Amino acid sequence: MTEPNAPEKKPFLYVVVCACGIAGHVGRLIAAAQERHWDVGVIATPQGLGFLDTEAIQAQTGYPIRSAWRTPGEARPLPPADAIAVAPATFNTVNKWAAGISDTLALGVLCEAYGMGIPTAVLPYLNTAQAAHPAYRRSLDQLREMDVRIGSYEPHRPKAGGGADRFRWEEALELLEPRLPG
Structure with a gap:
């Protein structure tokens, strides 16, 4: 039973961020999740950490960015995840x-x-x-078999970077919405 004046527990979203040029815009996904009443914590790949403004993200989420394993006995800095969004996800991480x-x-x-x-x-x-690359197509098939929802971003030209204007951060939340307990 919830206490009458106790704040309602918000669902917790882990946002996993990989190393690529648009990673620095992950605040857009965090803001969209918070508008939908999620609490958010960020986990970055070791290389992805260098693409982030850690102070800004930690201020936005209220949690430290995780990138390394905890030591035995160290407190868990993030609550357990109710859902996970991997954005942006690199070729390396997907495979x-x-x-x-x-x-x-x-x-x-x-x-x-x-x-x-x-x-x-x-x-x-x-x-x-x-x-x-054939490994990437196989990896997407494997993730689909694992019931991972995959976004619709169309890859950009090699050496062009870009496409950031076509990257729909909110799509991660749209893909997760139907899978959450209601």
Whole structure:
């Protein structure tokens, strides 16, 4: 039973951020999630951390950005996830995740999420040359089999970066919405 004046517990969203040029705009996803009454914590790949304004993100979320494993006995800095959004997701992360490789905290969280039944959405951000690689197509198929929802971003030209204007951060929330307990 909830106490009469106790604040309602908001669902908690992990946002996993990978190393790519648009990662610095992840605040857009955080703001969209918060507008939908989510609490948010960010987990960055080790290389992704360098693309982020950590002070701004920590101020926006109220939580530290995680990128490394905790030491034994260290307190958990984030509550358990009710859902996970991987945005932006690189070629490397998509392929390692689908293969079950857990060599970073971010990948460990993603690999474990499947077994825990945590709803997960991924917004890949890569170029057409990477997307043409057969391993990437197999990885997307594997993630779909794992019931991961995959965003609709169309890859950009190699060496062009870009496409940030076409990257719909909110799509992660739209993909997760129907999978959340109501």
